[in-house]
Amino acid sequence: MKRTLQSSCASSIDDMKRNKLYTSFGFLLIAGYTWLLWNLKYSDMQENVTAHTICLFRRFTGIPCPSCGSTHALMALSQGRFTDAINYNPIGFVIGIAMLIIPIWIIADLLMKKESFYIVYRRLEQLLRKRWVAIPVILLIACNWIWNIYKFRY
Amino acid sequence: MDAQKVEMFLMANSKYFEAHQLPYIHEQLSKMDESRSLMLQTIEFRDPVTVLIVSILVGQFGVDRFLIGDTGLGFAKLFTCGGLGIWTIVDWFLIMGRTRETNFAKLMRLFY
Numbered sequence: 087m088k089r090t091l092q093s094s095c096a097s098s099i100d101d102m103k104r105n106k107l108y109t110s111f112g113f114l115l116i117a118g119y120t121w122l123l124w125n126l127k128y129s130d131m132q133e134n135v136t137a138h139t140i141c142l143f144r145r146f147t148g149i150p151c152p153s154c155g156s157t158h159a160l161m162a163l164s165q166g167r168f169t170d171a172i173n174y175n176p177i178g179f180v181i182g183i184a185m186l187i188i189p190i191w192i193i194a195d196l197l198m199k200k201e202s203f204y205i206v207y208r209r210l211e212q213l214l215r216k217r218w219v220a221i222p223v224i225l226l227i228a229c230n231w232i233w234n235i236y237k238f239r240y
Numbered sequence: 241m242d243a244q245k246v247e248m249f250l251m252a253n254s255k256y257f258e259a260h261q262l263p264y265i266h267e268q269l270s271k272m273d274e275s276r277s278l279m280l281q282t283i284e285f286r287d288p289v290t291v292l293i294v295s296i297l298v299g300q301f302g303v304d305r306f307l308i309g310d311t312g313l314g315f316a317k318l319f320t321c322g323g324l325g326i327w328t329i330v331d332w333f334l335i336m337g338r339t340r341e342t343n344f345a346k347l348m349r350l351f352y
Contacts (some may be wrong), residue, residue: 114316117324120266139302140325151300177319211312220311227318 104204115189118181122160150238152231153177160185169196173237176230241269241277248281256285256343265344268351279350285343286291288336295335304335308342 121140143151159178162170171178191203213219241249246269247298254262269280285310295304302317 110313114320114323114327117326118320121324141300141321142325142328143322151321153319173309181319191348214311214315215309221278239303 104201107204107207108196111188115185118185121157122185124166125157126164143201145220150231150234152227153181154238156181162202164229166215241272241274241280243270245277246270253285253287254341255287257261257347258337258344261340261344262333265347273312273352277348283346283350285346286339291339292332292336295328295331299335300325302333308335308339310342321330 119165139154140144142152143149143150144154153175156178159171159174159176160182162168162174163178163182189201195201195203214223246266249269250262250266257265257297264310286337290308291304294307298304300317300322301320305311305314317323317327317331323330
């Protein structure tokens with residue numbers, strides 16, 4: 087009896103975590119698309135970037151963060167300019183793919199009452215926690231950051 | 241675990257958890273056998289205030305989330321420039337509660 091209570095508690099905690107995850111990604115995606123579409127419509131990419139940046143780090147220190155320029159990269163991607171996209175920020179590709187796949191995946195999960203995205207997310211998270219994965223990823227991000235600083239210093 | 245040790249643990253570690261969780265922790269610790277009390281000392285809890293400071297200073301890079309163990313969200317935060325800046329600010333308010341949540345989860349793993 088105690089086991090069943092425990093496992094049903096555990097599964098409802100899992101449900102809560104899954105719902106929280108899906109809601110968080112939902113908000114992120116909505117914010118991301120809104121930002122991207124707003125930029126595509128209203129911003130001129132030649133303008134002084136620092137004035138319009140959402141990067142708090144760059145506002146305060148003048149130094150770009152590892153993902154600065156990804157908005158421009160996404161805009162270039164949406165217009166098919168792949169080389170430009172890489173030059174703005176390669177992370178734009180990662181974000182672009184995520185922004186395409188994740189909404190479809192989450193909606194499919196909700197429709198089919200499954201939680202495949204949640205399960206895969208948890209597995210990826212466990213994978214990322216391992217040193218032999220985390221260190222190369224962090225090194226890649228660090229290299230990208232250095233490249234960013236080199237590109238964006240005015 | 242004997243009552244004195246339980247009291248000592250709670251006195252030293254109450255800041256890591258939410259107030260309403262403390263009675264439950266007290267109960268579970270009292271029921272727990274001695275063999276696990278050693279493991280209790282190996283758990284690494286994060287101080288919510290430290291994580292808050294980290295969040296304010298370098299929250300944009302997701303370091304605050306990495307510290308608590310939310311690796312996936314940490315990378316998401318890093319890749320999106322602190323979730324377009326909004327998540328950075330939101331986390332300033334959420335992170336302390338979340339730290340206490342993960343501390344509690346770490347402790348719970350000991351009981352089951």
